Amino acid sequence: MKQGTIKHMAFFTLKHPLDAKETEVFLKDGRDILSNIDVVENFEVLRQISPKTNFDFGFSMEFKNQDDYDTYNNHPNHVAFVNDRWLVEVERFQEIDYVLYK
Template sequence: MIRHTVVFSLKHPEGSSEETRFLDSAMVLAGLPTVRKFERLKQVSAKNRFSHGFSMEFEDQAAYDAYNLHPLHVEFVRDRWQAEVSDFMEIDYVRI
């Protein structure tokens, strides 16, 4: 199992309609065939500069690779992520 996480901040003001539209548009990722346990998260720690997070799980590397190459994921990154995210950090985990 691979847990894919990304924390990020948006260019949009907190609570804005643009923020809501971005977060709602990310739900397309939850419906991709290999995605499990998709979550949209609000980051609340004062120790962290990011405002939001996404978390999802994949059965294995092949499932994760299929997600990365899926046309809807590629489109989301190209059309929304690159235009609206100001900073991010991606972390992928496997159980040990």
């Protein structure tokens, strides 16, 4: 990761059972919709394996700078995904944004 890059991660648990078709569809749609926003780099869908947290999945992505991160947050596809899917299907979540230290 380069200096100035923002790593954005959202860890979450869905309202659907882990093995439900709806879970698979949500994760696929998240990948397809969010990774296709031009400013998104290194998009990953992650599965939690640690017993130290109660979140099941994560989306991780990077942005070159704050302007790209702001573009993503305001992009119509991101806004629609949040309103139509995230707010409806996600039970709980935590967002974390990092930049390199020094």
